[in-house]
Amino acid sequence: MIVNIIGELLKIIIIFSVIMGIVAYMTLMERRFLGFFQLRLGPNRVGPGGLLQPIADGIKLLFKEDMTVLHARSFYFILAPIISFVAVLLCFAVIPFSGTMYITDLSVAVLYLMAISSAGVYGVLLGGWSSNNKYSTLGAYRAAAQMISYEIPMALALAGVLILSGSMSLVDIVNAQKGLWYIVMQPVGFLIFFIAVSAETNRTPFDFLECENELVAGYQTEYSSMKFGMFYMAEYAHILLASCLITVFFLGGWNGPVLPALVWFFAKVFAVFFLFVWIRATYPRLRYDQLMAFSWKFLLPLAFLNLMISAVLVVALH
Amino acid sequence: MEAITQQIIFWILGITTITAAIGVIAASNTINSVMSLLVVMLAAAGFYMLMGAPVVALFQIIIYVGAVLVLFLFIIMLLNPDATGLSMSRKLSVWMAGIVSVGMTVVIGWIFWQSATQTNMQNVMKNHVCSCTIHDISVVLFSRHLLIFELTSLLLLVAAVGALLMTKKTREDRS
Numbered sequence: 001m002i003v004n005i006i007g008e009l010l011k012i013i014i015i016f017s018v019i020m021g022i023v024a025y026m027t028l029m030e031r032r033f034l035g036f037f038q039l040r041l042g043p044n045r046v047g048p049g050g051l052l053q054p055i056a057d058g059i060k061l062l063f064k065e066d067m068t069v070l071h072a073r074s075f076y077f078i079l080a081p082i083i084s085f086v087a088v089l090l091c092f093a094v095i096p097f098s099g100t101m102y103i104t105d106l107s108v109a110v111l112y113l114m115a116i117s118s119a120g121v122y123g124v125l126l127g128g129w130s131s132n133n134k135y136s137t138l139g140a141y142r143a144a145a146q147m148i149s150y151e152i153p154m155a156l157a158l159a160g161v162l163i164l165s166g167s168m169s170l171v172d173i174v175n176a177q178k179g180l181w182y183i184v185m186q187p188v189g190f191l192i193f194f195i196a197v198s199a200e201t202n203r204t205p206f207d208f209l210e211c212e213n214e215l216v217a218g219y220q221t222e223y224s225s226m227k228f229g230m231f232y233m234a235e236y237a238h239i240l241l242a243s244c245l246i247t248v249f250f251l252g253g254w255n256g257p258v259l260p261a262l263v264w265f266f267a268k269v270f271a272v273f274f275l276f277v278w279i280r281a282t283y284p285r286l287r288y289d290q291l292m293a294f295s296w297k298f299l300l301p302l303a304f305l306n307l308m309i310s311a312v313l314v315v316a317l318h
Numbered sequence: 319m320e321a322i323t324q325q326i327i328f329w330i331l332g333i334t335t336i337t338a339a340i341g342v343i344a345a346s347n348t349i350n351s352v353m354s355l356l357v358v359m360l361a362a363a364g365f366y367m368l369m370g371a372p373v374v375a376l377f378q379i380i381i382y383v384g385a386v387l388v389l390f391l392f393i394i395m396l397l398n399p400d401a402t403g404l405s406m407s408r409k410l411s412v413w414m415a416g417i418v419s420v421g422m423t424v425v426i427g428w429i430f431w432q433s434a435t436q437t438n439m440q441n442v443m444k445n446h447v448c449s450c451t452i453h454d455i456s457v458v459l460f461s462r463h464l465l466i467f468e469l470t471s472l473l474l475l476v477a478a479v480g481a482l483l484m485t486k487k488t489r490e491d492r493s
Contacts, residue, residue, distance in 0.1 A: 076349070111376040118384025122356075125388065129349075129395045137395070144392055148385065168452060 012103055019092055023236045024054035030236075030277050037281035058229070066225035069131070076130035081223065081230035084123025088237040090116045095244045096171050098254045098261035110158060110168040113245070114151075117200070121147045123234070128219035139218025142288065147200055149295040154196035156303035160189040160310045161249050174253030181252040188306045190250045192299055197242045199295070201235070204280040206291060243272040327368060335361040348394050356387050373455060
């Protein structure tokens with residue numbers, strides 16, 4: 001009993017540290033890649049090839065003055081970054097990195113993911129509102145509306161995957177993709193999920209909540225020091241989570257020939273993350289009304305159609 | 319061991335729920351009320367989990383925490399009723415709320431009394447085994463509860479049409 005608990009705790013601590021390490025280096029990867037895309041070098045001064053840059057950034061953030069502006073509602077002001085960060089981290093509890101490397105395998109893992117990740121919107125909403133600043137508040141409204149709107153096509157795209165796998169456990173879903181990845185059987189579902197997840201993580205074609213030329217930095221405007229750092233880490237952890245989810249649901253998870261499972265998993269995650277950076281470097285930001293219209297008038301009907309066709313096909317082929 | 323753990327979790331959840339529920343009606347600030355309601359919803363999900371119904375618990379979080387309360391918060395932040403003095407007419411709403419809550423208390427008390435005294439109700443709770451694969455849920459949903467399921471979808475459709483109608487611009491608005 002006691003040994004079990006200690007073993008589980010060790011597993012959680014190891015996975016947590018690995019995730020935090022990856023999150024720190026994702027910031028460096030994104031900045032270097034963006035540099036190359038824009039024909040400049042990016043941060044390469046700290047350590048060999050800039051490898052120590054995330055550590056320097058972390059130390060810098062810790063030593064900055066931690067300000068709470070006078071007109072802020074201080075309780076929610078402090079609570080908001082914590083909610084954002086915890087909501088994302090909790091989701092990693094069900095992500096299977098390989099056949100044996102996961103914290104837990106829930107039979108309702110997909111529902112769990114949707115439930116916990118939907119709590120993340122409170123961090124943004126409360127952060128923007130408690131700053132008591134018009135730019136922050138506007139950013140928070142936009143973010144909340146956007147995140148709620150894109151959650152629906154995302155869930156519908158996932159329903160297609162659930163129909164094929166017949167299970168809500170992520171381990172079962174990956175095992176069901178041993179032969180053929182779901183990206184082949186659900187190409188439209190993959191596209192919808194990818195777009196919706198970019199909007200959920202507020203990546204560039206959809207980054208309305210910070211939108212620096214209109215809103216300064218959106219809901220983060222009044223934040224400084226490690227409170228800002230937590231929002232920042234939550235953002236990158238969210239992107240890592242999105243890459244992991246796309247890998248698990250559509251790219252066959254840890255399945256692959258020759259190489260060990262963990263290598264396959266992280267290679268796929270890295271490829272998806274690279275795609276995110278590529279899109280950020282390529283596309284300009286949409287207009288806000290276009291973003292909402294796109295979700296409700298195009299993505300949602302398309303997701304319904306996709307769900308209906310896949311359900312009919314599964315029943316017909318049985 | 320397991321029974322004791324369950325007892326401890328039950329008491330923690332129970333005290334949290336009652337404290338937060340008092341917070342909902344006692345808080346002077348509307349945002350504090352909504353956040354207390356959020357805690358109540360999460361604790362209720364914890365109760366469902368404790369009763370061995372993880373699917374209900376997770377849907378509770380998805381629907382209430384993920385959608386309904388976000389909209390509450392959204393509207394309250396947008397209208398800011400504390401500052402603008404925007405509130406319902408007090409007299410009628412207090413009476414209505416009083417009657418409804420007394421009625422609900424009676425109904426819930428009756429159900430409690432039934433489950434405490436009748437053995438077959440207790441057996442229902444004991445024999446309840448959770449099956450939460452997609453197959454089992456869909457079989458139950460589309461056979462035993464089909465009527466309720468369809469009626470709910472009709473209700474949602476009516477609500478959606480109503481919402482569209484309310485926001486639709488009439489000819490006078492446009493000119």
